[in-house]
Amino acid sequence: MADNGPEVSSRAGSAKMDPVLRNAIRYTISAKEYRTLHDYLVKQSPTIVRNRAPLPSRYDAAIKNKDDYNAAAIRASLRVFLAAQSGLKLWDIITEQILRRGKPTRMTAKSSPFKSPNFRLSISISLILLLHRVLHRFFTRLRVNLLTKDAAPFRRRNPRISKALTARLAPAIGSSLAGFALGVSPGDQFRITVAIYLATRAAEFAYNSLEDDGWFKNRPWWFGSWLLMPPVFGQLLHAFLFDRDCFPTSYGNFILKNTPNYIQKRPPGYPAQLAWPTNDGIVDGLAEISRLNYPAFVSPILFPSASQILPPSISQISPITSSAHPSIHALTCALLHPHEPSCMRTYVTFFLGAVPMFAKFFALIFGLFSLPRYKLLLKDPVKEMDQLAKNVLRMTIFVSGAIGTSWGSICLFQYFLPRTFLPTQRWFWGGFLGGLWGFLERKRGRSQFLYSTRASIDSLWKVGVKRGWWKSGKNGDVWVFVASLMLLNAVYEVNPNAVTSGVLRKSLGMLRGEGWVDRAKVVKNEGVKEE
Numbered sequence: 335m336a337d338n339g340p341e342v343s344s345r346a347g348s349a350k351m352d353p354v355l356r357n358a359i360r361y362t363i364s365a366k367e368y369r370t371l372h373d374y375l376v377k378q379s380p381t382i383v384r385n386r387a388p389l390p391s392r393y394d395a396a397i398k399n400k401d402d403y404n405a406a407a408i409r410a411s412l413r414v415f416l417a418a419q420s421g422l423k424l425w426d427i428i429t430e431q432i433l434r435r436g437k438p439t440r441m442t443a444k445s446s447p448f449k450s451p452n453f454r455l456s457i458s459i460s461l462i463l464l465l466h467r468v469l470h471r472f473f474t475r476l477r478v479n480l481l482t483k484d485a486a487p488f489r490r491r492n493p494r495i496s497k498a499l500t501a502r503l504a505p506a507i508g509s510s511l512a513g514f515a516l517g518v519s520p521g522d523q524f525r526i527t528v529a530i531y532l533a534t535r536a537a538e539f540a541y542n543s544l545e546d547d548g549w550f551k552n553r554p555w556w557f558g559s560w561l562l563m564p565p566v567f568g569q570l571l572h573a574f575l576f577d578r579d580c581f582p583t584s585y586g587n588f589i590l591k592n593t594p595n596y597i598q599k600r601p602p603g604y605p606a607q608l609a610w611p612t613n614d615g616i617v618d619g620l621a622e623i624s625r626l627n628y629p630a631f632v633s634p635i636l637f638p639s640a641s642q643i644l645p646p647s648i649s650q651i652s653p654i655t656s657s658a659h660p661s662i663h664a665l666t667c668a669l670l671h672p673h674e675p676s677c678m679r680t681y682v683t684f685f686l687g688a689v690p691m692f693a694k695f696f697a698l699i700f701g702l703f704s705l706p707r708y709k710l711l712l713k714d715p716v717k718e719m720d721q722l723a724k725n726v727l728r729m730t731i732f733v734s735g736a737i738g739t740s741w742g743s744i745c746l747f748q749y750f751l752p753r754t755f756l757p758t759q760r761w762f763w764g765g766f767l768g769g770l771w772g773f774l775e776r777k778r779g780r781s782q783f784l785y786s787t788r789a790s791i792d793s794l795w796k797v798g799v800k801r802g803w804w805k806s807g808k809n810g811d812v813w814v815f816v817a818s819l820m821l822l823n824a825v826y827e828v829n830p831n832a833v834t835s836g837v838l839r840k841s842l843g844m845l846r847g848e849g850w851v852d853r854a855k856v857v858k859n860e861g862v863k864e865e
Contacts, residue, residue, distance in 0.1 A: 469509040509823065517812045572758075580793050589737060624757050659674070826853070
């Protein structure tokens with residue numbers, strides 16, 4: 335038995351490697367990975383398996399003279415496909431069997447696995463990676479060849495084409511055409527979200543690059559991304575009232591859950607057989623009041639014999655307004671704070687209740703995000719805790735002020751503006767005033783501002799399609815994705831430091847076939863060596 339090992343190895347090493355097996359291994363694992371696999375698994379396998387498995391040295395010799403770039407691209411795309419497919423399948427199991435436990439299951443028609451949304455999404459992601467790598471190398475080699483002396487006649491005959499193909503950004507822009515593979519994935523909300531996300535990130539990094547080049551060196555001290563908040567909050571508040579089907583559900587739930595002073599809940603002792611307006615019913619009532627040009631409030635306590643207390647279209651809010659304080663004159667005030675005649679007192683009371691609630695919430699969120707920095711916390715706990723407390727306080731006041739001002743501004747407009755002046759548009763300006771609280775987070779809140787901006791862009795696009803302001807073009811989200819990928823690749827090529835996300839920089843390196851490397855650090859190290 336002791337002499338069988340060298341004999342088996344000799345036979346495996348001297349046997350001619352089957353080309354099908356060689357290509358199957360080559361497009362599945364690299365030579366280094368095969369060596370590791372052979373050392374840990376094949377040697378422990380039965381003799382018949384060791385006889386068939388080629389030695390690592392034999393495998394290295396078989397692929398030694400072959401270009402491994404395309405094989406590596408295929409390997410990476412296959413692994414991304416398997417990882418995406420497995421992750422999506424796991425998520426389906428979690429949502430269907432764990433999160434929806436006890437709820438009625440959704441009946442879906444059986445279809446081919448190749449037509450399933452998960453398969454199409456997985457194949458789309460893997461194709462983007464594969465095509466991006468292949469196209470990046472193709473345009474890089476084409477550019478190098480066109481810059482040689484032998485290509486001089488071609489450059490003279492085709493000056494415009496040559497100028498485009500030999501430009502520094504040609505590989506970055508050309509490889510971005512791989513983004514069209516996004517069209518393979520289902521045309522649902524996910525595709526729109528991805529396109530909007532990449533567009534905003536690309537615009538952010540382009541701004542960073544321009545800022546590094548000195549384009550905004552004379553800007554005012556108050557200028558920054560926080561200026562996005564007033565129009566964004568204005569659009570979101572307007573859509574929340576008048577186009578709630580185009581409004582992000584998570585935003586709506588967060589607002590309604592954290593405005594107890596303005597959204598009246600069903601009283602604990604209210605009779606169960608009597609109807610009470612839902613949160614959506616209250617919001618619909620506010621929208622209808624705006625369309626009716628804010629009719630005056632007629633108190634049923636003072637005028638019990640009045641023929642019509644409320645217009646028929648908003649009769650569903652009568653359980654709230656019927657008990658409103660008699661000194662209230664505006665119908666919106668009777669609906670938002672029926673038991674408190676003072677709008678200012680309601681506004682201040684909202685802050686007194688909202689600030690402690692939001693402080694607990696954001697303390698938990700920021701505390702979780704600070705866990706990866708535990709070493710800094712242990713090194714200087716006073717400084718880190720002070721910074722954490724400031725972040726929680728700023729975000730708490732920002733969110734509390736934005737929500738409270740957005741609601742309270744309606745009372746303000748009712749007091750100063752005529753009923754028929756901007757009856758529905760004033761909700762936009764109420765959200766605009768609420769967004770001004772973003773000034774408090776102007777130094778550290780860019781990620782939150784961009785998140786809200788993405789939600790607003792998605793909402794505004796849907797509102798425009800719904801109202802006929804513009805038409806939804808076929809695969810328009812794919813074109814936005816490709817254009818955004820071109821801009822992102824161009825910025826990364828010219829100024830990798832402008833891409834402030836280290837994970838995204840490494841992801842772009844993977845797309846280009848450079849590996850999981852941070853090109854910004856590589857360029858910095860090269861600059862240090864040159865000095």
